[in-house]
Amino acid sequence: MAKPNTNIDYNQTVISIRGLKKSFETNHVLRGVDLDLYQGENLVVLGRSGTGKSVLIKIISGLLTADSGEVLVLGKDMNNLSAKELRDLRIKVGFSFQNSALYDSMTVRKNIEFPLVRNSPKLTRKEVTMQVEEVLDNVGLLQTINQMPSELSGGQRKRIGIARTLILKPEIVLYDEPTAGLDPITCIDINELINEVQQMYHTSSIIITHDLTCAKATGDRIVMLLDGKFERQGSFDEVFNTTDERVKAFYDYNFTQ
16 A cells, blocks of 8 residues: 655655765775655665664664764754754654663563653653553554563564654654565554654654555655665656666565565
């Protein structure tokens, strides 16, 4: 199923990247990347494992620094932020980790409360509870509020991880392999949730994946990372309407297994 149309403001760029390069010793991962993310857009970044997709969003979130190039996030230059400016920006940029990154020793309630209480210490207990219950309800898992992560399925943990990202109401959400390790039916549920988040929270998102079903279901626009650069971009059909053997092999691997 293709991604439905949504409200995207192509006059408003929330992330702008020019000439981004990143290497690890002799491994040149990103070789001059240019990228724009528009207000309200779900942008999918496709590529094989190890091609630099996760490196890209770690640079966007400030977890890694670029070797060269310009990275503007909500108008802020990631290369020239103070520690406080970076902390303030990260509140506006949610990161949904591949493994959900839940604290095993905390209940679902405590996991979601943690970033909220840390960043909004003046909230009353009632306000915290209301916000936690609201975000859990929005991801369809209010009934798990007092459970431990070990009691949840992989799909439920993924949803809780997304809920924890949403509790601060970020303007941008970065999804790192959101369907990795999930069965096909649960993948469909997560894809639908990503689209629902876009509509409910009016987010702009970058979705890192090598799952073409996820890309087709969630992406308003798709870019493909090949040999350290974005070689293809457009709709799903536009990206894969090519004779480029690198792209055809990627498509065949996903859909002919």
